[in-house]
Amino acid sequence: MQRAAADPEIEVKRRDPIPEDVDPAIEALVEEIICKVADKWTMLIIEALHEHGTLRYTQLRKIVGGISQKMLTQTVRRLEEDGLVLRTVHPVIPPHVDYTLTPMGDSLSKAFCGVWIWAEKHYDEVQAARSAFAARER
Amino acid sequence: MQRAAADPEIEVKRRDPIPEDVDPAIEALVEEIICKVADKWTMLIIEALHEHGTLRYTQLRKIVGGISQKMLTQTVRRLEEDGLVLRTVHPVIPPHVDYTLTPMGDSLSKAFCGVWIWAEKHYDEVQAARSAFAARER
């Protein structure tokens, strides 16, 4: 992450006057999590595991089409580290590694759900907006 | 984006047997939108606009602390192109540009809401998981 602290001087009117007495440290932490989670591969991997339950490394790689081995390993390791994914190594030959969402990971995928539904519901509207924008630009 | 098509040969059991007869082209489009939307700066900008209603360029830049001018302009332009953000230029000197969420952008921010709530609710659990992971690794 590593983002500068927000300048306290800015004055903007809040639309909905939330009782915003949250600890700025907490807020930073939440934002840090958001930044980790707001990642293309993270969302796609969590979604894949949510849909299929348990997957092996190669299965995951195929389902999340287009991801490099490096990014898959990297992302999945960070998810394990954050307690969102359970990684089980079966010490056999050839190797066999299973990935599953933890309960917390599952709850996150539920939270993502709204975004997926939004995307399914609005993709045509987005397309239309793009056309309109392109036409307007000319 | 640019991601390889999923290999049709993979066979994995679905956890919840969704009536998944969706057009793969549609699915690709949805995924394309997800990939655009699952972006750190995108989420932060949309959230900022959702919280504050209407913002000028510099206000937005301060609130979304740490973003470079390039990424702010770039992201906000793509949001405008996709019909999520309305950009209003007041032809005065010095220039004055307002950014607001369109109704569609607002609906997306509502969809994001679940993720924000999740982050607020689970950040301590994530912290704990990280500690546990670090301890286990040693």
Place this chain on the structure above:
DNA sequence: CCGGATCCGCAGGGATACTG
């Protein structure tokens, strides 16, 4: 053979200076 660590080339993001 599967999972993943390593090396490298290149696109994409950050910092800075400049303009209407």
Place this chain on the structure above:
DNA sequence: CAGTATCCCTGCGGATCCGG
């Protein structure tokens, strides 16, 4: 004030090698 243009460097992705 709100960008655009430029340079630079990190970090992604592809290829390759390795350990079990």
